[in-house]
Amino acid sequence: MGFFKKPTLKVSDNKRTRAAELTLRESIYPLCLVTILFFLWGFSYGLLDTLNKHFQVTLSITRSRSSGLQAAYFGAYPLASLGHANWILRHYGYKLVFIWGLVLYGVGSLIAWPCLLNRSFGGFCAAIFIIGNGLGSLETAANPYLTVCGPPKYSEIRINIAQAFNGIGTVVAPVLGSYVFFKNTGDDINSLKTVQWVYLAIAIFVFALAVVFYFSPIPEITDADMAFQASETHAGTDVKPFRSQYRLFHAAFAQFCYTGAQVAIAGAFINYVADTRPNTSDSTGARLLAGAQGAFALGRFAGSGIMKFARPRWVFLVFMTMCIIFIAPSITQRGNTGVSMLYVTLFFESIIFPTIVALGMRGLGKYSKRGSGFIVGGVSGGAVVPPILFAAADSQGKANFETGHAPTALAMTVPLAFFVAAWSYSLAVNFVPAYRDVADKFTTTEIGLTGAHAHDEENGMSGGASGEAEKYAEPMETERLNGESKI
Template sequence: MWRRRITIDDQAITDGSGITLKQSLFPNFLVTILFFLWGFAYGLLDTLNSHFQDELNITASMSSGLSAAYFGAYFLCPLTVSGWILRRFGFRVTFMTGLCVMTIGCLLFWPSGVKASFGGFCGSMFVVGAGLSTLETGADNFLAICGPPRYSEIRLNLAQGIQGVGTFVAPLLASRVFFANTVDTQQGLKNVQWVYLGVACFVALLVPLFYIAPMPEVTDADMGLQERDISETDVGPFKKQYNLFLGVWSEFCYTGAQVAVANYFINFAEEAGYSASKSSDLLAVGQGLYTFMRFVSSGLITIGVKPRYILATYLGLCFIFGVAATTTSGPTSVAMLILVLCFESACFATIFTLALRGLGHHTKRGGSMLVAAISGGAAIPPMTGAVATHTGNFHKAMAIPTAFYVLAWIFPIYANTTSSSSLPGTRVIKIETGAGGVTG
């Protein structure tokens, strides 16, 4: 149905923005596979951080170098190469490029393991992050705009739920299989090599699949036309997209806080009195609730609960339970931190789709900025690790991500206090092309 092209004209009008729900199902399903991939990679990252501290005898702040490398790629790529590839060559080539780069990054873990080089692992993780950020530059945008606008939040939250499955499975496999019976550092590092070799093989097989699969292209001109049909006004210059800029800020703060909590959850639980294996299991419980709540949130949006209400409530609860986790001790503090993971669930996808609303021909550029905001994961975890190293207390260190939940809360406050006529994410949208309506 959709022809394969090497390049696209982003100023050309196509039928991409008007595809029906039925037409969008298969390409959206295919792209959702990618969400499982980076959920799995992210889940491994959390567990690897903890194991590297033990096996390479490094501090908590040093181990955050893995996160800094991974999420540092998110800052560089979407704003430069990845965003340009998306606008110049379209979604298909963006996906294929991201998969190829990720494959290379996974293969680089082998020589890093042979040399037992933490710097090598950080470099490998940067390349993996470059691949995944390229994939996410395409995939988050694709799910947000491929299909009827009324289902935008639902599509992305469901895909994020599948990502959560990968995040849930990865630490379980790591603790029960990859690191279950390791008796020395060399064996543990060898297991890491084999894990990433397997991931590389799987990712490489997806490249030809995305080449042959039918994939609609939605251009900036399509999105501009759709927005004019909705609002009957011009979206204005990019520098006046204040809703987007607040969304980018919120995404940066939220993602950094989320990554910090996940990275140091095991250390936090061990400090509360749990064993290393039990702490890994508790992280898996938290990630399982995180995943479950994403599907619940999709259901709430389906029955008419406004996404901006969900976002404000969830971020507020993250702050409340974060404060409770830092001010209590023992099993109670761990239970509070698990609840933080639980209510982080729908935040990313909801911030992304609300911030992207109403951008018209600025949509892809705005989406690239929102993906770049994921680089908060390179800034806030090192701050948290530095506090933990300085104080020797992971409970006190959790005050850092807790504070950033408050800063992220600025966007939903804006979304819920600005009039519906001035905030794109709150309008009721009706499109005559069969795309349906949307309530923000």
């Protein structure tokens, strides 16, 4: 396995490696390792949605102030994706960013411990900001890594399957909140103390995982590798200067709008249930949120399966359109009907984020690492839209079940508007040739599927990978039968 060899933490972006044409078999181990990260930030995100409502009650703060949690969490993303994490990614590689993100996540979790113990909302927001920097670093590396680690033809499927485990994490967190943290304590102020042990456990786990990443022989994909893929598919746009990559910037804009809407809906879900269903406790609301997140996770598995038979851009358009269609009735409907509309909306939200990442990175070639920072930076929409939604809800006063007045339901017009803005990208990638052609050429390429490593520079050398340790941390064994790589 190479665990006792000296790990490599820096790889030149100007050299092509064997990772340019990774086969399905070669990519299994690194993909499984990175998928663990998706569960971690799904759990953290789901826990945040659950704590949002409980902070409102236990600390007697307004909905708009409690949205400071989302603002701190997602506001850290552009600082990571466009700043420190992206700099490390471009100068050292994916592996060091994974380690860096896990360390920040662990440090933030340790800081959260005393803040919860002392019921300091401001201190907890600061801890969440550090955690957000850690998770933003992980997303800066993990999302693009999944799109490029393995045959390009299946990049949308790979990232959606991995993101499905993110969805599982968002289910587990509210279930723990309902059945463990707040089952016996309800909204008692001491209930927050039970959460401290979760953050301590998270810190221990992520520090251990950072050690595993340090010693694991995962392939580094360089800018030269991505330029090769873009050239081979004849879909590269990296011949133009970075400022002219308008498809990338449109994808980043769509990511900003979509993520903002998604985070706003999830963060306000328990408030929505409390406003529209009489006599519904926060504990019941957390269980309903867990069910909605379960629909979200199910949608990712379903969407990944559909992409095996239909072009990812078609699935993207349908799912994005369904989000708009089903969020609209939640504004006017009440009770179980309105809640069911949010359930269906979360189901169709499922594949949007990872598919925007995969489609937005198509053809970037040598700009892939830099461009991924902009797309992941779009996650900062999660810091902007929730405060707007909660401010809109606060301006409507209190809920009145007799008249059907539900402030949070009316505020769902905010994510609806942002969904419509994000919809523009799904239309462009399906109906604008400059977008559509690039996506389709990558979908039909056979790189990594047939004639594996046929163009690899290392093939001309004795022993395949001899003398190339600095290019690729651990040469992988490739099985070739009749010129075709098999799993």
